[in-house]
Amino acid sequence: MRRTLLLVGFMLTIGAVCGLTGYSMGYQSLRGITQPALNPVLNGGGDSSKRRPQQGASLLSEKEIVAKVKTKTRGAKKPTAQKPKPKPSPQESNKEESDKAKKDSKPQSFPVKTEAKGMNLEVRSLSQDEDGLVLNVALQNNSSKPVQFVYTFLDVVDDQGQALLAEAQGLPADFQANSETFYGTIKILDVSGDNIERVSLTLTDYPDQAIKLEALNIPVLE
Helix, strand or coil, rough: HHHHHHHHHHHHHHHHHHHHHHHHHHHHHHHCCCCCCCCCCCCCCCCHHHHHHCCCCCCCHHHHHHHHHHHHCCCCCCCCCCCCCCCCCCCHHHHHHHHHHHHCCCCCCCCCEEEEECCCEEEEEEEEEEEEEEEEEEEEECCCCCCCCCHCCCEECCCCCCEEEEEEECCCECCCCCCCEEEEEEEECCCCCCHHHHEEEEEEEEECCCCEEEEEEECCCC
């Protein structure tokens, strides 16, 4: 029993000594540090010069901060990257080139000739009548294969790209290999020659549509 009391008393003594030593060391380390009288952030009243902290670096004014930010960010904006445009398909490219040729090319002089895979088309002349315009044309197949046309697929447009109603007369639908030259007319209906400077026509074979005859910028006579 006596030994236990001695042990407890010894432990209490050591604890007290350690506590006093720690308190003394903490007190010495905090000497000279005082709490500011005013909180420069939370206290909005009074003169701003009185709200400066008593220790540490002085705070910059709002104007100085804004000026520095503007100076660093001036001219730092980068141009917005534009998404690359998708490349046009081969069909769209061919159509754009064809449309550009129709608009930009000057009217051709007669005869206007075109050829595709041995098939020849010649626009020999153009005349006007009461119903519209009449194209005198000639077709010949110089290839080693027969070619067939369906003239309902004949495409005729004016210099503004507007589709025109047209019909073929006197031209055969079937052309044998190495055929003779056939003559006929393509009549463009319900148009006034005073408003059109040139016309273009496109004719493809049937049913393969592998041959494309294009007679572009045919001049319209007054």
